[in-house]
Amino acid sequence: MLFNSLTFVAYFGVLLAAYYSLRSWRWQKVLLLLASYAFYAAWNPPFVILLWISTGIDWFAARRLDVEDRRGARIALLCVSLGANLGLLGFFKYGGFMLENFQNMVGFYGMNFEAAKPSIILPVGISFYTFQTMSYTLDVFLKRAKPSRSFLDFALYVTFFPQLVAGPIVRATHFLPQCETPRRATADMFRWGLFLMTLGLFQKIVLADVMLAPAAETVFEWTRGPLATVDAWLGVLAFSGQIFFDFAGYSTCAIGAALCFGFSLPDNFRCPYAAIGFSDFWRRWHISLSSWLRDYLYIPLGGNRGGRIRTDANLMATMLLGGLWHGASWTFVVWGGLHGLFLGVERALRGRFGGAAWIATWPGRILLGLITYFLVNITWVFFRAQDFGSAKLLLLSMFGVITDGAQVLPTLEMAKVAITVTLLVIFHWIHRSIPVERAAERLPGWAHGMVWGGMLVLLGLAQGSDNAFIYFQF
Numbered sequence: 001m002l003f004n005s006l007t008f009v010a011y012f013g014v015l016l017a018a019y020y021s022l023r024s025w026r027w028q029k030v031l032l033l034l035a036s037y038a039f040y041a042a043w044n045p046p047f048v049i050l051l052w053i054s055t056g057i058d059w060f061a062a063r064r065l066d067v068e069d070r071r072g073a074r075i076a077l078l079c080v081s082l083g084a085n086l087g088l089l090g091f092f093k094y095g096g097f098m099l100e101n102f103q104n105m106v107g108f109y110g111m112n113f114e115a116a117k118p119s120i121i122l123p124v125g126i127s128f129y130t131f132q133t134m135s136y137t138l139d140v141f142l143k144r145a146k147p148s149r150s151f152l153d154f155a156l157y158v159t160f161f162p163q164l165v166a167g168p169i170v171r172a173t174h175f176l177p178q179c180e181t182p183r184r185a186t187a188d189m190f191r192w193g194l195f196l197m198t199l200g201l202f203q204k205i206v207l208a209d210v211m212l213a214p215a216a217e218t219v220f221e222w223t224r225g226p227l228a229t230v231d232a233w234l235g236v237l238a239f240s241g242q243i244f245f246d247f248a249g250y251s252t253c254a255i256g257a258a259l260c261f262g263f264s265l266p267d268n269f270r271c272p273y274a275a276i277g278f279s280d281f282w283r284r285w286h287i288s289l290s291s292w293l294r295d296y297l298y299i300p301l302g303g304n305r306g307g308r309i310r311t312d313a314n315l316m317a318t319m320l321l322g323g324l325w326h327g328a329s330w331t332f333v334v335w336g337g338l339h340g341l342f343l344g345v346e347r348a349l350r351g352r353f354g355g356a357a358w359i360a361t362w363p364g365r366i367l368l369g370l371i372t373y374f375l376v377n378i379t380w381v382f383f384r385a386q387d388f389g390s391a392k393l394l395l396l397s398m399f400g401v402i403t404d405g406a407q408v409l410p411t412l413e414m415a416k417v418a419i420t421v422t423l424l425v426i427f428h429w430i431h432r433s434i435p436v437e438r439a440a441e442r443l444p445g446w447a448h449g450m451v452w453g454g455m456l457v458l459l460g461l462a463q464g465s466d467n468a469f470i471y472f473q474f
Helices: 006-021 025-041 045-067 071-108 126-141 151-159 172-180 187-220 229-260 278-282 287-301 307-326 330-353 362-384 388-398 411-430 436-442 445-461
Strands: none
Touching: 006 025, 025 045, 025 151, 045 071, 045 126, 045 151, 071 126, 126 151, 126 172, 126 287, 126 307, 151 172, 187 229, 187 388, 187 411, 187 436, 187 445, 229 362, 229 388, 229 411, 278 330, 278 362, 287 307, 307 330, 330 362, 330 388, 362 388, 362 411
């Protein structure tokens, strides 16, 4: 069930009415849990079983970890939890990828091995809810948190429908305390929640799907040779805007939908295209994933405590795995590796030139921000390209190495990309230190109403756009 569908609008309205008609907090949570299972089952009902498996195993493991003092037994319980979660994730998401690479490896050594290509359907959102349940068990194992006393609360934490399939990746320490007392949205919370849902749909449908997706798809799906430099760059810039509006749009909808039921979810984006450096970028882009990788992978590997070489190795390992998390393809691994490389280079440069006075000036900050944005767009080529050959050809076109490329973008599409991306970057720089909600509070009521009404009108004009969110495939 897509947020950008009439089916979801009806589902959401009926669920809200039923939720607030109940007076028992327990039955309200039961309703949300059943509604969340129904929401997930709308894609493929049998995959609900995977949610039940993850929920049951992690519930049991955490309860036992809380009362078990023997180190060996605690490690065994943790391994059961991690093994089950990573095993399911590995089979469904990486099974075909691992088999293909095994065949390539044995073929390299002259051995012939042919296996039937597995027909594995990727359960939507499995990467998100797997990381979410793993963080719960890890926190209990590390004694950062106590296990939930209510199985109902824990099941709802795993399955809560607004963020179930594409995040944010919520920590148990953030969500479970909210389940202890009745949640009812105030009038302001409800109004702001609906506004955020409208804003998220506007980002997805109008900006991502209508304004940017056609140019990105034309460029990245072009298979008949090189492209003109301008077309290549506009296609990459279109995708950089598309993936932001698409993913941030989902997160904004999720936060807004949760708020309508009285729950709060963490921010997932904070103007990432105004980042000054890659460490700043990852504090602003997909915040729930970057903080997860930091807390459960980078820091346990040693973080920055083992000297420069060890720190760079930890950064690279973290980002390579972060790239692989996004998809079973070597292009995603390279995307993550480039981010790891840029983070390492930035760290070295900061140690050498970090005290330079010009860095603190506005011109210096804007220059560093534009360099960051430029390099981020280079990495997006590998994220979106279908294979390395396509990525190489596109990069050669972008940097003018190939000068006789095809012009494939109509003038209207070029104008849409140029205007939308320029406004996006300007907006991010204006609001890089000012949250959207604080900016909205400063608007007079009539201006807020005009913005809201304008988005609704444009959403109505963009009818028929029912594309799935990009991050559903991850």
